[in-house]
Amino acid sequence: MEPLLIYKALSNETRHQILHWLKNPAKHFEVQCHIPEDVDFKIGVCVGDIQAKAGMAQSVISGYLLTMQKAGLLESERVGQWTYYRRNEKIIRQFTEYVQNEL
Template identity: 45%
Template sequence: MDTLNIFKALSNDARLQILEWLKDPRAHFGPQVGPKGSIDLVDEGVCVSQITEKLNMTQSTVSQYLSILQRAGLVHATRIGKWTYYRRNEEEIKRIGSFIYKEL
């Protein structure tokens, strides 16, 4: 676990908001249709375009935020066609919680 990069990734309000929304994507995002039909918000993740729209930021900024979260291990990315979908890495988030509880 790269603790420093994880805490850096968590030090931004928008990135924290993304993680909060991805915790329960069905409550925060609408249905998605991909190249082969419906895309499950939980199994495949949420499309960058939906996150961009909800944050009201540019796609390049949101993509950069998601890249930071991915490098920290906090989200998984899945590419379907020309779109990328993101979902939380629950195992890593639990590990961070355990680390904070035990070590800090």
């Protein structure tokens, strides 16, 4: 875990909002149409759905997601031609412990 990369990723309001949405994807997104229903949000949320909710260009959202993934906050999974993102809860827990203990 690299705390400075996480701070940088969280310094952008939209990236922060994406992380919030992915905390409870069933509340913020429609059922993912390119994956089996029984899998639902376990593999994450499609980039296109995140882009539509954010109301920004897909290239911008893809860049934001990559920044968050490099910081360790997100994991991705490719299914066919679609990429799905989900929170990396292990790293998020480590970061919150770091903030609690070190700051």
